Amino acid sequence: MARAPGSALRHLFPLLAGFLLIIASPPAVADRLAEILERGILIAGVKSDYAPFGSRDPDGSIVGFDVDVARGFADRLEVDLELVPVTSTDRLQRLQRGDIDVVVATLGDTRERRALVTMVEPQYYGDGANLLLRPGSPVTTWNDLRGQTVCGVQGSLWNRPAAERLLVDVISFNTTRETRLALRDGQCAGWLYDEVALLHELETGAWPDYTVNLPTMMMLPWAVAVTKQEAGGPLDRFLGDTIAEWHETGWLRDLEQRWDLPPSPFLREAHELWRETDEAGERACGRDNTGMWPVECRELALVTSTEVGGLTGLSLLIRETTGLDISVLHDPFDRSLFLVGLAQTVALTVACTVASVVLGIGLGWLIHRRVAVVRPVLLGAAALLRMTPPLLQLYVVFFGVGALLATAGFTIDGFAVAVLILSFYAGSANAVAFAEAADVEARDEHRRLRFNLHDVKGAFALAYATIMGNSVNVVKATGLASTIAVPELIHASTSIVADKGNSVAMMNILLVCYFALILMTVKAFQFLQKRAVNP
Amino acid sequence: MTAAEIADVLWTWTPYMAAGFVWNIVLSVTTMAIGTPVGLMLAFMRASPRRRISRSGELATGLARNLPTFVMLFYLAYVLPPEFKVLGETVTIAPWLKASLALAIAVAGFVSDNALPAIRHLRAHDTPAALLFVPAWTNYFLIIVMASSTASVIGVPEIVQRANTVVGAVGNVDVMLWVYLYAMVWFFAACWPLARAMHVVRRRLKHHADARQSRIAGDAPSADDGSGGNGARATPTSTVPAGHAP
Structure with missing residues (x-):
C-alpha cells in the first residue's frame, strides 16, 4: 500500500478539477x-x-x-x-x-x-488611519516607521498602503483581539488601524503609556x-x-x-x-x-x-472569459504575498518534517529501551498532546506563554512556535512508530538493538511508510500556523481575497497548491527511500 | 490576578464554554455520520471484483485522503453558497455544517482505508480481526473532536471560538493562558477516558484475532495487518493514523 499515494495522486487532478466545477456555482439574484x-x-x-x-x-x-x-x-x-x-x-x-x-x-x-x-x-461615518505606539516609542512621523514591523488586522484597508508606501512590514492577525495580544507581547512597533478605534482603545485604560500621536493618514468615508x-x-x-x-x-x-x-x-x-x-x-x-x-x-x-500594476495578457484573458480574477498573476503585490506564503509553507513543511523525524528517532528510542521514568513521562506527555487540539496548543504557547515572556522583555516568533507545536504533533506519532519498529526488529533478530547507524537505520526503514504518512499529516497541518499570523499560504490567500474578493480563484489555487505539496512530499520520501533507506 | 480571581472568572464562564463544547460534539458526530457511510461505500467499491468500480473507489479514496481539511474548511466557507435552490426548495448550509462537510472528507478517506481490510476479514469469517475496525473508528472520532476546534476560524461558536470571546470580554492578559488551558481540559477530560477504553478493547480484540490466526495458520505471520492507507504497518490506535490527519 505504500505505493498507493504517489500513483493514485497523479490521476486525481482531473477528478479534483471536476469536483471544483460542481462546487463553485454563484448564488441566485432577487x-x-x-x-x-x-x-x-x-x-x-x-x-x-x-x-x-x-x-x-x-x-x-x-x-x-x-x-x-x-x-x-x-x-x-x-x-x-x-x-x-x-x-x-x-x-x-x-x-x-x-x-x-x-x-x-x-x-x-x-x-x-x-x-x-x-x-x-x-x-x-468617516475616519482615517493611525498607529497605537508602544510606550516610549521614538516614532514621531510616518516615515520613521520605514523597515519596522507593525501589527495590523487582516482585511483592514491600511495594511497594503502602509506596506507599499511607507515600506513597513505589516504582520496581520485575523481579529483585533489577536492583534491586541501581539502588540502587548511586543511583536511589533505599533498597531496600525482606524484612528477612532485606537482612540477608543486608549480610553478604555487598558493601554497605560501607549500613545496615538501621528497625524491622521488617509481620511476615508465609511x-x-x-x-x-x-x-x-x-x-x-x-x-x-x-x-x-x-x-x-x-x-x-x-x-x-x-x-x-x-x-x-x-x-x-x-x-x-x-x-x-x-x-x-x-x-x-x-x-x-x-x-x-x-x-x-x-x-x-x-x-x-x-x-495598477503591469497586467499580464493571460490573466486578463482568463478574467474576461471566465470571470476568475487570478490576481496573483497580474498584481505584483498579491503575487509577492502569495509567493512569500508558498515559501513559508514549504519552509514550515521542511522544518517540521526534519524536526519530527529527529524527535521521533530520539524519543522513540527512549520508549523502545523502556528507560525508567522517561518512558511513562513521554507516553503521558504524548497522551496530553494527542487529546488536546493542536490549535489550542498554538494559542497557549503563542499568546499565553508569549504574554508571560513579554513581561520579561522577550518576544516569541510565530514561525518558531508553529514549528515547535507541529514537530511534536508529528514527532510523537513518529516516536511511537519508531519504537514499535525497533521492538519488532529486536524480536526478529533475537538481540538487543544498539544505538548505532545500522540498528537505527533498520528500525527507521521498518517505520518508514508510517513516518511518510505522518509527514503528510504535517503538510496538512501547516495551515494552522495562519491562526497565529504566520504569513503562509492560507494566510496569504485569505488576505488577497479580503482585498480583491476573488474567493473562487484563490481558493482553487490554494487547494491545488496544497495538493501539489502533498504529492511532492510523498515523491521526496519515495525518492529518499530508493536512494538511501532501502537501496 | 490571584488564583482565586482566575478560578472565579473560569467558573463564571463555564456554562458558556460548556455550551461551546456541546457544539464540538454535535459537529464531530455529524461529521462521522456523513463521512462513515461514504467511506464504507468507497471501501465496498474497492473490494468489488469489477475493475472499473474498484479503480474509482481507489481514486476517490486517494482524493479524500490527501485533501487537507483545514484548507477545505476555508474552501467551503468561501466558495460554497449558503443557500441552494433544489426543486424550488431552499436548502441552507450553516457554517458548522460546512465545517462538518470539510472534516467528513477526511473521515471518508480513513473509513475507506480501514473498512477495506475489515471487509476482507469478514469475508474470511475472521470476525475478531474485522472488529478491530471499531476501536480504530472510535479513535478517529476522537481525532475529529480535536479537529472540530478548527471550525472556530470560520466562526462556528464552539469552545475555542468561545474561549477567544471570553479572553476578549475579560480583557485581562493574565487570565488568557488559563482560559485556553481550561478549554484544553475540556477536550482532555472528555476524550482521554474513551481513548483508554478503546486501547483496552483493541488489545483484547487483537489478542483474539492473533490467537485465531495462529490456530488456523500455525505460526505464519498475518500478511494483512489492517493498516491500509499510506502506512505499511499497523497504525497504533493512539496516534493520528499516518496520512489521515484531518
Whole structure:
C-alpha cells in the first residue's frame, strides 16, 4: 500500500478539477428589499470585536454605533433585526454569498471595494488611519516607521498602503483581539488601524503609556454596503434616503455622542451639507431623475489601496472569459504575498518534517529501551498532546506563554512556535512508530538493538511508510500556523481575497497548491527511500 | 490576578464554554455520520471484483485522503453558497455544517482505508480481526473532536471560538493562558477516558484475532495487518493514523 499515494495522486487532478466545477456555482439574484419585508427580518453583518461600533456586552449580545444604525434601518422597515458577526476578512464575501442583507461593519468606501459591492451613498461615518505606539516609542512621523514591523488586522484597508508606501512590514492577525495580544507581547512597533478605534482603545485604560500621536493618514468615508445586483435598486435607495435624512436631522451626531466617540469632522461636514436648503425650502441635496445624488453632495476623492500594476495578457484573458480574477498573476503585490506564503509553507513543511523525524528517532528510542521514568513521562506527555487540539496548543504557547515572556522583555516568533507545536504533533506519532519498529526488529533478530547507524537505520526503514504518512499529516497541518499570523499560504490567500474578493480563484489555487505539496512530499520520501533507506 | 480571581472568572464562564463544547460534539458526530457511510461505500467499491468500480473507489479514496481539511474548511466557507435552490426548495448550509462537510472528507478517506481490510476479514469469517475496525473508528472520532476546534476560524461558536470571546470580554492578559488551558481540559477530560477504553478493547480484540490466526495458520505471520492507507504497518490506535490527519 505504500505505493498507493504517489500513483493514485497523479490521476486525481482531473477528478479534483471536476469536483471544483460542481462546487463553485454563484448564488441566485432577487429583489432583496421585498425579500426582507416578506421574511420580516433584516439580516445585518456587524463587527463584534470593534468597540464602540460593534462589540459584545457582558450578556453576549452585540451592541454599538453600527448596531444602532442597523437597528435604525430595521425600525423604519418595521421588521426585526438579526445581527451576524462579521470580520474584516469575510464581510464582503458573506454579503456576496447572500448570508446577510447589508453590511454595517466599519467598512471604508474605496474604488476596489466598489468593484465588489454597492456602497450606499451618502456614507454614514468617516475616519482615517493611525498607529497605537508602544510606550516610549521614538516614532514621531510616518516615515520613521520605514523597515519596522507593525501589527495590523487582516482585511483592514491600511495594511497594503502602509506596506507599499511607507515600506513597513505589516504582520496581520485575523481579529483585533489577536492583534491586541501581539502588540502587548511586543511583536511589533505599533498597531496600525482606524484612528477612532485606537482612540477608543486608549480610553478604555487598558493601554497605560501607549500613545496615538501621528497625524491622521488617509481620511476615508465609511459606507453601508449591499450586493452589486442591488445598485440603484429599492434597497439601495431606501438605505441612502434614510442616511441622508439622518445627516439632515443630526441623528448620527447624537448617536456618536451617545457612544462617547470623539466628534468626527466627517459627520459635522455631512450635517452641514445635508441640512442646506434651496430657495424653495427643499433640501439642496436631492436625487435627480436618474436616482443619483448631485455631484456636489458626493464623496469623490476615494483613496485607492491598489496601484495598477503591469497586467499580464493571460490573466486578463482568463478574467474576461471566465470571470476568475487570478490576481496573483497580474498584481505584483498579491503575487509577492502569495509567493512569500508558498515559501513559508514549504519552509514550515521542511522544518517540521526534519524536526519530527529527529524527535521521533530520539524519543522513540527512549520508549523502545523502556528507560525508567522517561518512558511513562513521554507516553503521558504524548497522551496530553494527542487529546488536546493542536490549535489550542498554538494559542497557549503563542499568546499565553508569549504574554508571560513579554513581561520579561522577550518576544516569541510565530514561525518558531508553529514549528515547535507541529514537530511534536508529528514527532510523537513518529516516536511511537519508531519504537514499535525497533521492538519488532529486536524480536526478529533475537538481540538487543544498539544505538548505532545500522540498528537505527533498520528500525527507521521498518517505520518508514508510517513516518511518510505522518509527514503528510504535517503538510496538512501547516495551515494552522495562519491562526497565529504566520504569513503562509492560507494566510496569504485569505488576505488577497479580503482585498480583491476573488474567493473562487484563490481558493482553487490554494487547494491545488496544497495538493501539489502533498504529492511532492510523498515523491521526496519515495525518492529518499530508493536512494538511501532501502537501496 | 490571584488564583482565586482566575478560578472565579473560569467558573463564571463555564456554562458558556460548556455550551461551546456541546457544539464540538454535535459537529464531530455529524461529521462521522456523513463521512462513515461514504467511506464504507468507497471501501465496498474497492473490494468489488469489477475493475472499473474498484479503480474509482481507489481514486476517490486517494482524493479524500490527501485533501487537507483545514484548507477545505476555508474552501467551503468561501466558495460554497449558503443557500441552494433544489426543486424550488431552499436548502441552507450553516457554517458548522460546512465545517462538518470539510472534516467528513477526511473521515471518508480513513473509513475507506480501514473498512477495506475489515471487509476482507469478514469475508474470511475472521470476525475478531474485522472488529478491530471499531476501536480504530472510535479513535478517529476522537481525532475529529480535536479537529472540530478548527471550525472556530470560520466562526462556528464552539469552545475555542468561545474561549477567544471570553479572553476578549475579560480583557485581562493574565487570565488568557488559563482560559485556553481550561478549554484544553475540556477536550482532555472528555476524550482521554474513551481513548483508554478503546486501547483496552483493541488489545483484547487483537489478542483474539492473533490467537485465531495462529490456530488456523500455525505460526505464519498475518500478511494483512489492517493498516491500509499510506502506512505499511499497523497504525497504533493512539496516534493520528499516518496520512489521515484531518
